[in-house]
Every structure is written in C-alpha cells, then in structure tokens.
Amino acid sequence: xxxxxxxxEFLLLRLAEGWVLWLQAVLFLMIYLMAALExxxxxxxxxxxxxxxxxxxxxLRHLSFLDLCLISATMPKSILNSFTLSDxxxxxxCVLQLFLVVLLAGSxxxxxxxxxxxxxxxxxxxxxxxxxxxxxxxxxxxxxxxxNGGAFGVLYSAGTFSLEFCGSNRVHQFFCxxxxxxxxxxxxxxxxxxxxxxxxxxxxxxxxxxxxxxYVHILSTVLKIPSKQSQSKAFYTCMPHLIVVSTFLGTGAxxxxxxxxxxxxxxxxxVSVFYSTVPPALNPxxxxxxxxxxxxxxxxxxxxxxxxxxxxxEMDPLAVGGMPVGTNExxx
Numbered sequence: 477x478x479x480x481x482x483x484x485e486f487l488l489l490r491l492a493e494g495w496v497l498w499l500q501a502v503l504f505l506m507i508y509l510m511a512a513l514e515x516x517x518x519x520x521x522x523x524x525x526x527x528x529x530x531x532x533x534x535x536l537r538h539l540s541f542l543d544l545c546l547i548s549a550t551m552p553k554s555i556l557n558s559f560t561l562s563d564x565x566x567x568x569x570c571v572l573q574l575f576l577v578v579l580l581a582g583s584x585x586x587x588x589x590x591x592x593x594x595x596x597x598x599x600x601x602x603x604x605x606x607x608x609x610x611x612x613x614x615x616x617x618x619x620x621x622x623x624n625g626g627a628f629g630v631l632y633s634a635g636t637f638s639l640e641f642c643g644s645n646r647v648h649q650f651f652c653x654x655x656x657x658x659x660x661x662x663x664x665x666x667x668x669x670x671x672x673x674x675x676x677x678x679x680x681x682x683x684x685x686x687x688x689x690x691y692v693h694i695l696s697t698v699l700k701i702p703s704k705q706s707q708s709k710a711f712y713t714c715m716p717h718l719i720v721v722s723t724f725l726g727t728g729a730x731x732x733x734x735x736x737x738x739x740x741x742x743x744x745x746x747v748s749v750f751y752s753t754v755p756p757a758l759n760p761x762x763x764x765x766x767x768x769x770x771x772x773x774x775x776x777x778x779x780x781x782x783x784x785x786x787x788x789x790e791m792d793p794l795a796v797g798g799m800p801v802g803t804n805e806x807x808x
Contacts, residue, residue, distance in 0.1 A: 486570050486660075487563040487646040488554070491745065501558030507753055508551040514760035515544040517774070525773040531609040532598070535591045536763060538618055539720075542584045543756035549576040550651040550752045563646075570652040571637055577651070577752075579629030581728065582676070586621025588721050589683040593617075595714050596690040600697045628676055635669035649748060680725070687721055716762045723758060727751040 492500045518540040522528045550573065557563055565573070597608050636654055642662040649656035654673070658666065691714070698710045730747050764770050 485564050485566050485645065486652065486657075488557060488565055488652075489646065489648050489650055489745070490558070490563060491554075491650055491749075497558050497561075501555050504551055504555050504558070504753075507757055508547060508555065511547050511753070511757035511760075512544060514764075515540040515756065518760050518763065518770070519544075521770060521773045521777065524777070528769060528773055531594050531614050532591070533769075534614050535587055535594060535618070538621075539584065539587050539591070540760060542580050542587060543759055546577065546580040546584065547753060547756040549573055549580065554650045565652065567637075570647075570657075571633055573652045574636060574654065574657070575629040575633040577653070578632040578676075579625045581625070582628040582679070583621045583625030584724065585680055585683045586624050587618070588717070588724065589686050590614075590617040590621065591717050592687040592690040592721070595717060596693055599694050599710055599714075624679065628672070628679070631672040631675070632669070635666075635672045638668060639663040639666065650745070651748075651752065653748065680728070684725060691718070716767060719762050720755070720759050724755045727755065 490497060519537055522533045522537040522540075553565060553569075553573070557565075594609055598605050601608065632654055636657050639658075639661040640663045641657075641660050644660060646660075647653075647656045648659065654669065658669065694710070694714060698707050701707050701710065727747065727750055730751075764774065
C-alpha cells in the first residue's frame with residue numbers, strides 16, 4: 477500500500493535563481509504597482525467624473541476592479557516569496573488563491589460579455605439605449621457575472637481539493653492553478669473537477685458566442701451608416717473592447733485548453749505569466765489611450781490637482797521663505 481502523508485503546504489515554482497530571482501521580483505513588483513495604479517485611476521475617474529456615469533463606464537469600472545483583484549491574487553505572494561527566498565504557500569492559502577483566480581476570471585468574462593451587449597444596444601438601437609441599459613439592468617448584469625464567477629470558484633476549488641495529494645507537493649507554477657495541482661494528485665478519478673472544467677469551457681464559449689453575435693450585428697449596422705466619420709467613430713468606441721476581449725480570452729484559452737505536458741515547460745510558465753499579468757496591466761492603457769472621455773477626465777483631474785498645488789504654495793508664506801506673522805503675545 478502506498479504511503480500517503482497529509483499535505484499541509486505547497487511549494488510554488490521559482491521562476492529563476494540567484495540574482496536573476498531578485499531581478500524577476502523587482503520586475504514583477506514594478507508590473508504589479510503599475511497595474512494597480514492604472515486600475516485605481518480608472519476606478520476613481522469613473523466615480524468622480526459625472527460624465528462617466530454611464531453604463532459603458534459602469535462596466536469599465538467593475539472591469540478595472542476585477543483586474544486589480546486578479547493581479548493582486550497572484551503577484552504579491554510570488555513577489556514576497558522571491559524576496560524572502562521562500563517557496564511555500566499554506567494549504568488554505570492555496571485553496572483561497574485558486575478560488576479567487578477562478579472567481580475573478582469567471583466574473584471578468586461575464587463583464588466583458590455585458591460590455592459587448594452595451595455596445596450592441598448603443599449602436600444598433602440608440603433610441604432605446606436608456607430604456608434598455610437602465611441602472612437596475614446594469615446592476616443585474618454585474619451581479620450575474622459575480623454570481624457565475626463565484627459558482628465556478630466554488631466548483632473548481634472544491635473539485636480540486638477534494639482529491640488526495642501524495643508524493644511531491646511542489647506545484648509547477650508560480651501560483652496555485654488547476655492544471656498544475658492535478659499533476660500532484662494520486663486520486664484515480666477526477667470526475668468532479670473534469671465536470672467543472674467542462675461547464676466552465678461551455679460558459680466561456682457561450683460568452684464568446686454572445687460577444688461575436690453582438691459584434692456581427694454592430695458591424696452590419698455600422699456598414700449601413702452613410703457617413704464615413706460616423707463609421708469611424710462607431711469602430712473607435714468598440715476597438716478597445718475588442719482588443720481586451722481578444723487578449724483575455726486568447727491567453728486564457730492557451731493556458732487552459734492546451735494539451736497537458738509533463739514537467740514545467742518554459743512555454744507553460746510564460747503563458748501563465750502573460751495570462752495573469754498582462755491583461756490587468758494592459759486593459760487600463762488600452763482604454764485610456766483610445767478613449768477620449770477617459771483622457772479628458774484624467775486631464776481635468778491633473779489640471780485641478782496642479783492648480784490646487786499652485787494655490788497652496790502661493791498662500792503658504794513658509795513655502796517662499798517667509799515667517800508666520802504672530803502677535804506680541806505669541807512672541808513672548
């Protein structure tokens with residue numbers, strides 16, 4: 477009979493050794509801080525600027541929140557382990573990390589689908605836009621995305637950690653992920669997790685179909701517009717969303733639908749790093765660079781901050797080398 481020990485922790489894979497490990501940790505830290513700052517800026521802009529209180533920016537705000545949480549679920553632990561020269565993550569920590577990654581990724585697919593429907597209604601049925609995309613309906617779509625993501629998070633984490641783990645506890649990945657954890661299990665049957673993955677693939681495919689159908693209708697409507705300028709404007713509003721969808725679903729499909737391989741291939745690691753870091757860092761840049769309203773709101777905030785700083789400097793006599801004026805009593 478095979479000896480089996482209770483797994484109380486897992487060892488995550490180091491992406492490098494020696495000074496290269498420190499360099500990788502600094503690089504990850506810079507990427508994480510940049511992504512966090514970008515998504516926080518989008519969150520604040522869509523909250524503060526009244527012009528951005530529309531359904532499109534409502535979904536963009538939640539997309540930024542999901543991206544911020546998604547990169548925060550994986551990167552900080554990897555960065556901390558690199559700086560402390562530790563590989564360990566507790567069993568419960570691994571469960572939580574897997575649950576959060578699946579929850580956030582599943583919710584993000586739902587939000588991206590809702591954003592495509594928003595663009596479909598705005599371009600194909602502009603006269604009914606306010607009636608269809610009401611505040612209540614937007615909240616319902618957002619809540620449905622979170623509920624679906626939460627359900628998949630429970631299914632994936634419960635299905636994975638209901639299996640028996642024996643032998644090595646080294647995860648061939650820099651965070652706890654389903655394919656890497658399944659290589660460590662000694663259970664003969666993976667029925668629960670395989671069923672969960674099948675349902676997840678069907679959900680992602682259904683969302684992709686909805687997005688494609690929405691954009692087929694959008695393309696058909698836009699090509700009927702006689703004005704080239706109006707056509708360009710319509711495509712311009714849809715392009716950021718198309719780029720984000722292609723990046724997120726493309727990297728996700730490569731990460732989870734590729735054939736399983738033994739050991740830690742470099743390609744698998746690169747795909748996982750790309751999937752977990754690039755979309756959260758890239759999405760805000762895509763929307764900022766190609767969205768006039770976001771750029772305008774950001775410029776307005778920066779001008780306001782700069783003017784308030786100038787006013788405070790002018791009003792503060794100590795800032796120009798002066799001394800505060802006081803009464804004789806103050807000087808005594």
